[in-house]
Amino acid sequence: MKKALLLNVINPKIGGVLLRGEKGTAKSLAVRALAQLLPEIEAVAGCPFSCDPERPEELCDLCLSKLARGEKLEVVVKRVPVVELPLGATEDRVVGTLDIERAIKTGEKNFEPGILAAANRGILYIDEVNLLDDHLVDLLLDTAAMGVNYVEREGISFSHPANFVLVGTMNPEEGELRPQLLDRFGLSVEVRGIQDPEERKEVVRRRIAFEEDPEGFVAKWEGKQEILRERVRRAKEILPHVRLGEGMLDLIVRICLDFGVDGHRADIVMHKAALALAAFDGRTEVAEEDVREAAELALPHRRRRQPFEEPGLDQKQLEESLQRWRRPREEKGEGRQDPQDDEDLPSEGGGEKVFESDPPYKVRPFAFPAPDQLPRRETGRRSKARSDSRSGRYVGSVVPKGKVRDLAFDATLRAAAPFQVGRKDRSCGNALVITKYDLREKVREKKVGNLILFVLDASGSMAAEERMKAAKGAVLSLLLDIYQKRDRVGMVVFRGKEAKLVLPPTNSVEMARKYLAELPTGGRTPLAHGLKLGLETIESELRRDRSIVPFLVLITDGRANVSLEGKDPVEEAREVARRIKELGIRSLVIDTEQEFISLGIVQSICAEMGGNYLKLEDLKAGQIVRAIREVG
Structure with a gap:
């Protein structure tokens, strides 16, 4: 992590760095500490x-x-500026906008710099970049690539230099970035918590020491920090003189081809990173180890990765690429350039039975309609929606059509400001004169979307004929579809005498996969408990946000044998199913029961729930043209 940050300081043209990792691993702290290392x-x-x-x-x-x-x-x-971009920043705050004060006083349209201006020649830091609106991420990445911020808005045409190191941090559990955006970050690092007990203890000691005596702690490490600061300064001086030979360029291209990365950005970033690595080491010639380390930083987020596949780079595959490149050179007696010792890399890495899942397969695409005609915003890629005019985050303004329902005061001021000088004669003592032609209305966006809640039968009857293995394969396949649509997902599991919400609704499909892999099977079948908890979970989410589109996926063999209130277990399950239908919750029921011993219970529950019914083999065969039908 530290080296990736330093390389971007040495050569800002690398394109920034994305720090991915679990919470509490000092990602944000490292970025803020970087400012202290940079020369003035x-x-x-x-x-x-x-x-x-x-x-x-x-x-x-x-x-x-x-x-x-x-x-x-x-x-x-x-000092080199380090500017943090707030998650709630609007586009005009980022790129800059009209200087209202000057416009009111003089009638002139002048530019008021934004966050991009403040970050020029410094570091622009975005915490939780995966939660930032995609259009802002696109804007930032485009500006970082060009090094210039072009502003065309509100009668202003302006441009200014915007050369900055873009640093983003994210926790993958809170959702992923689109692949197109991932590719725009030069380097990527996976940050994990330290597993060595002694090192963890040292982390605690240093943290406590800093809290007790911040000034003394800083003074203690100032010597080493100055050495590192000088090393960075020296590397920046050396960088223009570093040479990357034809053989090293051949190796870069070979590695990128072997890993099947799309486009040419990976090759270019590896070239720049290898030069910076050599300069950081005080050398003017790029060595094989520089290229290898550059690959480990530039390729993990660009390589073709299946959904749910662990991030990182396959070290065995990387070594095979290096071996293929070395072989013809060793035969010619060239040997390795500037051999160095390889650095060791940290490894990535009773009635119950845990079944593996069948391999995932492609399911038919689902169409999830919105349950009403409320304006919504499109989030994911499945349901289209627009924001309510009076709720959601304020992201822009428009000229109103008819009566103004949600006044954008700041935009109205900007529209009126240039004309104040000419309106002074009719101001009647007012500080501002605003006409109806100046009025602007707010454009809002609200984060809404689909909630897919799995209600999964993990009872002992699911162990027969390896039903659980097939069921897990079905869920994994549906998760793959959800991953591609960027929906939220949750999971209720019922077995024994109860149902549990093992995964509260989240944007992290990866977490759902992990829970699924570790899920044991055994015990009785409390089907009504599972449906009831699924219903309560959706109701709770709807109370928080009425605009979400909930969808319940029930996977079971229907052999209910645990009662909620002392009644017939199957009839209780039907009662809960009727309540789900009454609330208008869409549903899909996947029947895992074998046909030759079918009791028809799952079909009857599905009918009461008003859902779509599928046999497990139908889902796998992809025979259903559309699993979810739009209701008028």
Whole structure:
């Protein structure tokens, strides 16, 4: 993690770094600490973009206008800026917008810099980047790639330098980034908690020592920090002189081809990272080990990975690529370039029975209709929706059609500001004159989407004929479809005498897969308990957000034999099923019972629930054209 961050400081053109990992692994802390390592920079005094006075070709319009007037650019020395992007930031806050104060006073339309301006020549840090709206992530990545922020809005046309190191952190349990966005990050690192007991104890000691005496702790490590700071400064000086030979370029291309990465971005990033690694080591020639380490940082998030496959790079496959590259050179007597010792990498890594799942298979696509005509926003890729006009996050503004229902005060001010000078004669003592033509209405977005709740039978009867193995395969296959649509997922399991919510609704399909893999089978069949808990879980989610689209998937053989209230267990299950239908909850029932011994219980429960009925083999064969029908 630390090396990936340092490489981006040495060569910002690498394209940033994405830190993926579980919570509590110091991802955010490492980014903030990086600022203390960076050498100070020279910048034009008073420039909102921290322009470099030594690079006239990168000066902003403000600095260029000063030079045009014959003014001298005063220089100040300052720390490298580290700017954090808030999750709730709007687009105008990020890219910049109209300077309202100046527009009101003078009638001039001038640009007010945003977060991208503050981050120029520094670090732009996004915590929980996977929770940021996709359009903002696209905007940030485009700007980072071009190094310039172009603003065309509210009558303003402006551009300014935006060269920054983009650092994102995320917890995969809270949802993944789209592959297209993942590819735009130069490097990626998987961060895991330390497993060695002695090292964990040292983490605790250092944390407590810092809390008790922050100044003393910083002073204790200042010497080592200064050594590292000097090493980074020296690496930046060496970088322009580092050479990457044709053989090393051949190795980069071979590795990318062997791992089947899409496009050419991986090759380019590996080239830049290998140069930075050599410079960081004080060398002017890229070695094989530099290329290997660059691959370990540039490829994990780009390689073709099946859903639910563990992240990371297959070290055996990487070694095979290196061997194939070495073989013809060893035969020619060239040997390895600049051999170094390989660094050891950390490894990735009674009536009950745990069944493995059948391999996943492709299921027919599902169409999940919205249960009403409420405006919603499209989240995922399955249900289309727009936001309610008075709820959700404010993301923009429009000229209203008819009566204004949700006034965008800031946008209204921006629209009116340039005309205040001309309206002074009819101000009647008012500070501002706003006409109906200035009014703007808010555009809101609300995070809603589909909730897929699995209610899974894990009783002993599911062990017969390896039904549980097939059922797990069905769930895994449905999870694959959910993964592709970016829906939320939850899981209720019933066995023995009760039902449990083993996975509360989450965006992490990976967590559902892990729970599924470890799920034991055994005991009696409390089917009514499972349906009741599934219903209660959905009701709880709907109380929090009425706009979600819930969907219940029941997987069972129907052999209920545990009562809720002393009644017939099957009849109780039918009663709960009727309540599910009355609430308008869509459902899919997958029957795992074998046909030659079928009791027809699952079909009757499905009929009471008003759901779609599938035999397990039908789902696997893909014979259903559409599993969920749209209801009018």
